[in-house]
Amino acid sequence: MVSNNQAIDLDSQRIAAIYGKAVLDAAVSAGNRAEVMEQLDSLVDDVLDPSPQLDALLANPMVGADQKMDLMQAIFSGRASPLVLSFLRTLAKHGRLSYLRAIVDHVHQLKNDADNVQLVGVTTAYPLSDELSDRLRESIGALRGCRVELNTEVDPTMLGGVVLRIGDTVYDGSITARLNRLRKEISQGVLEAIEIDHEKFED
């Protein structure tokens, strides 16, 4: 999944954009996008996440490109589809295996764009019920004219309400934001009232 909170590395994003587009286009023209997507997801979730050593090895510049290509061949030959295998070998050849996670993230983004799916970050004070998230999904989808995928998060400090994040735009309907604004308006209002007629307030 694409997460919003990871540290942003612009260089790796730029590289991931190139390889991500390449692999997705290849999968689409081969006609097995779903299968490739599933394998790429499983590559991150089932292979890289459980074995950090492999992760470190792939990023290690001391290990040569040829060795990494052989390694990919040895691990995934027969297990992964030929397209995924040759993608991994290409990455190994160009020394880009360490960008695998960023590439998979980007593939998801491209797929969402192609399918007209909008990823929406939802933050609430309490976990969302299924019924509520369905309603949110529907209403946001109707508003934006697209299908909606929710990325929920729970933050008790916001007391209540909901914060939506669509792309770079944040719709803040949280209780804390309203309280903050109320505080600002009250202090401003009192200040103005005192400036207009300060004698009224003096004892």
Add this chain to the structure above:
Amino acid sequence: MKFKADEIASVIQKEIEGFEAQIDVREVGQVLQVGDGIARVYGLSGVMAGEMVEFPGGIIGLAFNLEEDSVGVIILGDYLAINQGDEVKSLGKLLSVPVGDATLGRVVDPLGNPLDGKGPISTSDSRPVEIIAPGVSERQPVCEPMQTGIKAVDAMTPIGRGQRELIIGDRKTGKTAIAIDAILNQKNTGVKCFYVAVGQKDSSVAQVIEILRENGALDYTTVIVAGASAPASLQYLAPYSGTAMAEHFMFGGGHALVVYDDLSKQAQAYRELSLLMRRPPGREAYPGDVFYCHSRLLERSSKLSDELGGGSLTSLPIIETLEGEVSAYIPTNVISITDGQIYLQPDLFFAGQRPAMNAGISVSRVGGAAQVKAMKKVAGGLRLDLAAFRELEAFAQLGTDLDASTQSQLDRGYRMVELLKQGQYKPMHVVDQILSIYAGTRGHLDSIPVEQVARWEEEFLRFIREQKREIWSKLDETGELDDETDKAIQSAIADFQKQFDGSH
């Protein structure tokens, strides 16, 4: 003083009742890196160049560089309080500053926050800091004089309302003094003054403020300070916000004078920002658009057409040169933008000629049209005569024998130089200036010993004010020197000469 709790409670209640719970929509980004007064922000995909953004804690920034996948923001405040990963929100408006009568008499920073401890600036008016200058059809030629009260300037390089006159010279040659005198001389003229201190020592700025206060000039003056310890972003911005405050009066049909002290420091601040933003360096490592940085600022000084109220904004930019090097990048830029320059020279300064203006290379390209007619008449050839005198003086030092006419030209020159000396913070009324210079250029001082010229002038002006008041008033009213007045002055001088000679 105590406050009434119930009155305040009722105001709060009103505020709560009137509070509308809207959903707060904002465009956000995330700080990638921060340092040296700039931040690189990821996100903010809809932000526009020059738009204001807000960091946590209310620190304001300005979108400066829009790049492919990040936004370069200059931070107008304490950048040490900002962390990587902080949320940045765009405010959807351009940077603006408070304007109006409430700003007069105040000392503020480039964002309009008070620095003088006199409480908030209570005005609801504000103007954007950066605007496009009035166009051709909105202007008219400079036609009214902007008296600086300095004999040398008003006689030889007259300044008109709406003009940009550069004050240029090495350090410690009296650049600020000329600008301060010009501000002091605007008393009772209705001209609002703005002193923008960029990269100056805070002690010097404090001194300037004190002088303005002592002379009663702070009532119509705003001081905008971005001192040497202020971040480069604020130093870069200060001239623009000072201009915005002054423009309020210009567009209101009034007159304003703004002093930028000094633009070399502002150029350096802009260079710092540009290099940190990784814009390519050009000559002297200044960015390619440093000319535009100054030209768009100075272009905002203008004399508006009568349909727009006829207001004006005069500017006196100051440039500090190094070792008299006027052909460096920034000095040549600003010289070419402005409508003339007053060039101050260290050797003249140390020879006791203060203001240390070099008459030969100081010019005013448009102010002549706005000069008081009588002044134009008496001071017409003065600048060229003085320049010729300086050359002759250098020649005479060789010790050659001089013919009588050369000697008399030299004598006249020595007396004119003496006459143009003027004390600091003593701006003179234009009629006094006309009378003094009349006496000098028409040769009435030739018989006075050089060291007595200053005393002669002082006593002569007093004599005119006390005994020949009608001449003074007539010059003040008409501003013209007709034959009748000419004769009256001549006879007054003759009367005074007897008195003056008699007193010795």
